[in-house]
Amino acid sequence: MTVPLLLAAIALPSASGLAAVALRRRPAAGQGLACLLVCAGAACGLAAAGAALQGGEIAAPRLSLRLDGLGAVFLAPISLLAAAGSVYGLGYHRQAALGARAIRLQLYYGLAVGGMALLVAASNAIVFLVGWEVMALANFLLVLTDDERGEVQRAAFLYLASTHVGTLALFALFALLGQAAGSFDFAAWQGLSAAGALGARGFVLALLGFGMKAGLVPVHFWLPPAHAAAPSHVSALMSGVVVKTGVYGLLRVTGLLDGVPASWGIALLALGGISAVLGVAFALAQHDLKRLLAYHTVENVGIITLGAGLALLGRARGEPALVLLGFSGAALHVVNHALFKGLLFLGAGAVQHATGTRELDHLGGLARPMRGTALLFVVGAAAIAGLPPLNGFVSEWLVTLGFLRGLGRPAGDVLAFLALGAPVLAFVGGLAAACFAKVVGVAFLGNPRTGPAREAHEAPPSMLAPMAVLAAACAAIGLAPSLAIAPLGGAAAAWARLDPGALAEAAAEASSGAARVSLVAAGLLAAVALAVLLRRRLLAAAPRAPATETWGCGFSAPSARIQYTGSSFAALLVARFSWAIFPRGPTPHLAGPFPGPAELRTEVPDTVLDLGLLPAARAYGWLATRARLLYLRRIQFQMLLVLVTLVAFLAWGFVW
């Protein structure tokens, strides 16, 4: 019963694009049918994931498919987000309006979702790579949807180049492991030793390949341009689940190997910490809404990697509690991030749909015309900042508990110093809250700053409904965390190949804590309700006054232009990070006691890309051009090159 569910979860979305192609004379019906197919596939996927988390694994050995707990954790958000995006596309990217472009988008969307579902259920490296490449190519074509814009072309090319570097690393990794084990089945790789040269090389290749896809600093640079250039529901899919396949790969490969050294866990902790801090710092400096959200994806992938690092460290040091807390935190954050990042990107799409711009400093006051979008966006913002009673808090709490495990160690143990990681997580959370206060405040609150913001309209129900579903899921996990944490214990045990009994004590402690979190969350909601009622009673009894202008200390001629901009809001914090973030822009020229109008524009280049890789590439290009000219100028140089190569080969032959 469950194997057909899994197959449907892979096949139905892949085929959904064909429905749009087949019914291209009747676009509305075509798009509706495609959406239906994706939703049907998503429902099968959710059911299969639920079955795999509850009972055991779903296996179809002849098709090289196997969905275990780890895969199910990733399949669930893939399915949900795919369905949400597809429904959203009914209003946002209508086939009736956009014709062939929308048909292509649906085709590639379906293929991307199918590819992802295939790769999390693969039990063989070849099938994994097939799914991986299908997903990567489909994503490239999805980013290229609005291909008449130069920005989109550049972003898509950057995406293609980066994903193929990563895939190359993966080819090397799988070749290495396949040669060591003699077969490409994951089952054969189980028990390979992680010590020695195989382990070291494999880990570096895995970090490069999977880290590139996941977006860990410093190989994150393709993420912001690509996620900003794609249509919003595609960005939601990409940020929400495509980058998570990198995390899945990392967890899968490190889970299969035995004897994982502690240095791997520490490496992941370091990379995760750097990604989290730098990701949120870069996000603070952005003023393009979708680029900002993309940098937050880097931050959250950093948090997930912190959890994965804790789990690896726990395996290396024989600490089952650390394994449980790290794995559950990471896995739950995968799901949570997919939910709230999807919600935020869909909201950003609604904003772009209503105003035609992504520029934060051109928006403002959108909460009045777009009530529903604003409410849902605030829920998403509170969730990503990790505020109770929503889901972001629960996963961050679990990862923090993992760090705090170190506090119980005796003095002088290196694990004890893990506790210094918890304040880093708190710092990242504080910065994320600051950034989203900026986003919500500048985009939705206050007065509209430009004409398009004044003429905004609410998004259609087909766009609001998926956002509401995602927000409800965020709230549900936040209010009832024990339901989400319980199945993760079994997945953790299966991943680490430990006896579930060893994890039972830590799991029980986490569960009881989660139950108390629910209690406090319920108490918070009750307190809010009480306060609202009290305020209503008091205001009803008090004298009334008409609405008026904002007082703001008595400034008598306010306009929309005097409000704080996003850059001003974040200026103090971005200045703290002046060692990593280098804003550029022309300085305005103000002369005389009554200067004329001037313009200030700042732009924050991605440090790794614009200040590192691109100049290096340009320098290399310059060098290569010079060398080539030198080479072509005289025949003697060409002969010299042949001679030198010959001598080199002979010498190598001698030495080897």
Next chain:
Amino acid sequence: MSSPLLLRTLFHLAVLALVPPLLLGIVNRTKSIVGGRVGPPLLQPYRDLAKLLRKGAVYSRTTTWVFRAGPVVGLAAVATAGLLLAMGGAPAAISFTGDFVLFAYLLGLARFFTALAALDTGSPFEGMGAAREVTFASLAEPALFLCLLVLARATGTLSLSGMLGPSLPGAWTVAAPALLLAAIALFVIALAENARIPVDDPNTHLELTMIHEVMVLDHGGPDLAFILYGASLKLFLFGAILSRLALGGTGSEVAAELLFLLGLALFAIAVGAVESVMARFRMIRVPQLLVGASILSAFALVLLLR
């Protein structure tokens, strides 16, 4: 829960609900006495709250539901955080492993919605206050975590009820220097989070010098009452932690409770004294102060971890 414990918890909840404005009164009275004046009566904040609750509120046309939600969520979040706090050596109403994380994030929730309500007015003053508040809060959060981690390591537990519970007085004999450093850092953080001098001046309304005051400029009536009461609750929460940390208290339960209340009063007097003798730091120096507090508590933690 056994009935003496239940009684104690109810007593603590009553203290949580009724005592916070008294702390504000003590602070103001201390400042007046040091300044050579008689000053307002100790119960003045209660009268202020009652007056505000009777008034109506004027709302700006620019504001939306977020402005009305800010004070409400702020008060509810801080009050819920009070449920997690262990007072007087007894366990808190709700406690579990890692509850201090929830405590810190509930305070963060209150701050988030206050900042949003400030930005909702569309005035640059409130925007400025919100920007400064979230900046300094993001620097104060890790410092608070580090202080609580010192307590956790010293007492060997991971929940506030354990950290502020019966094992704390014993921990002083083993880890005195670290706990002292953590207490100093915690006092600095309390001053920063509650918008007291040297971080912010609660009596000023000049653009150069406001952080918290400016965020609530446009609120009036019951909203302002909620904000004022919420601010006093937050001061109480920090005072409660410091009181228990500094004064400890073994012996009978009644003695522990009295010592706790005395500690709260001493905390309020200390805040008032600091406000009277120091000037506000320049805005550039505040991050240095907060990073300094983090480093002090991180050093205390390293002392315990080595």
Next chain:
Amino acid sequence: MSSLVELAFILVVVIDLFLLASSRLGAAIRTVAIQGALLATLPLLLLTDAHDLGHALVLALGALAVKGIVVPRMMFSAIREASIRREMEPIVGFVPSMVLGAIGVALAFAFSSRLPLPRGEMHPFLVPTALSTVWAGLLLVVSRKKAVNQVLGFLVLENGVFVFGLLLSDFMPLMVEAGVLLDLFAAVFVMGIVMFHINREFSSLDTEKLSALRD
């Protein structure tokens, strides 16, 4: 007794971190004087039966006189001469230098037990405190622009070396202390002359002006 010693060491480290953060020269000089006075009490506090009381007393009084009284007085007269009171933003900002200092302190306290040093019956906080103080002194010398601050950094460095010297005073008693104090005195003397000349040339003690010298 051992808790007093522990408190003294911790205070020394806290003073190091405070110096990295402070911008007011008067407060910094006073703080270095307090650190010197604290360190002067250490030979007496670390006294065990193996040492003789007289030797430790001479050392303590000497250190107190030099570090706590004479040198600060010289520094105060130097800044009065040049009439400077504050350090503006140094090469490495205040917050980054605090963070770097804190990282150094944390590493010193975490890993000093693995260093191959003769410990004997000395206090376990001695080596980490010495390392932290040396690190803080180096940071001050490297990152501050005003010459007075650099001299202060050098003084802190010497304080750190003095703490190290306490470790070895079992084996080479009088030589080490005399050498340290003489070294200190000479350095301050030379620095004083240098500062006098810089000030006379530029009417300022900003060492950045030195790079304006051209041929």
